[in-house]
Amino acid sequence: MRNTRRSFLYHDVATALRARIARGTYPPGERLPSLSELMEEFEVSAITIRRALTELTYEGLIRGHQGLGVFVKEKPRIHRVLAGDPDRSIGDEIARAGFTPRLEEIGFSETTADDDIAARLRVPRGSKVFTHQKLTFASDEPVALHILHLRPRLAKQLRDDLSADFIFRLLKKRKIAIDNLRCEFSSTALGEEHSSRFGLPAGAPMMRVDYTMSTKAGAPLMLGVTLARADRFTFEVNLPQRKARR
The missing domain is CATH 1.10.10.10 (Winged helix-like DNA-binding domain superfamily/Winged helix DNA-binding domain)
Structure with missing residues (x-):
């Protein structure tokens, strides 16, 4: 009944x-x-x-x-362009999509480098590194999670502004030159540990970008992981064609 x-x-x-x-x-x-x-x-x-x-x-x-x-309702997608231009932050592209960008710091802590982080940062396993996490919002909707692993010296330089600014824009303000940005793109499912931050169920589709920022000499300065909502982002990579040698 x-x-x-x-x-x-x-x-x-x-x-x-x-x-x-x-x-x-x-x-x-x-x-x-x-x-x-x-x-x-x-x-x-x-x-x-x-x-x-x-x-x-x-x-x-x-x-x-x-x-x-x-x-x-269909929402505008955020068009993220990776073209080697530090002026183009994810915040700028959120604003171009018609939303208000906002950052929220989750944590900043001293950690030790595991095998993967140590290899990518070229430091001994167990070395001291700093890990910073923050959420990016498009208006009031969380759309991306950023995790940075930084060498101690760089972490000290950037600490005061990490929570309030986007990383490429911050590096330019501090005149810290990044000559190479290596990115790896993959798809993943949202894990239980982050589902509540996005207000989405575990298993929701996400885009993952793993990146390494290095100097001209090839020395890595920081590592990053971005988890972005697959339904809110389109990533574009601009690859200028090299001129043929004559």
Whole structure:
């Protein structure tokens, strides 16, 4: 009987629909189930469903089209260009997409280099390094997590501004020359340890960029990992063609 089954309030319906949108069950541009279908699934009244949909509309997740239904709203993608220009930060590209960029520091700590970090930084295993973590927001939505591993001297130079500025822009301000940026791109799934930071379920698709910044002499100064939402970013790599020798 209906009265023996679970009864949902409008915020429970909104929470369930929000989670489905976040994990891609209802991808951008897709129509949500009809009012009658949602009423039957959640066993609530039409007014409860409408209140839940109104809440998601205010949040910018959905929009209604007269006579067609309610659709998941498509958000502009953030176009990240890697072209060797330190003036082009991820914050600038978030702003160009129509959002307000914001940084939030998660942590800064002294750690010891494991085998991978030691090899990439060219330091003995167990050497002291500093690890910095921060989230990047597009308006109020967390879209990327950045993890930096820095040599102690560089960490001391940058510490005061690491939490408030994007790394390429900060390096230019401090006149620290980075002559080579090596990037590796891969896809990954969001882990349990970071899912709450993004407000997404574990297993959500993510883009991963591992990078090493080095001097002209080839000495690595810092390592970085960026985890970016796969549904919010497009990465572009600009590779100028070398002129043929004559």
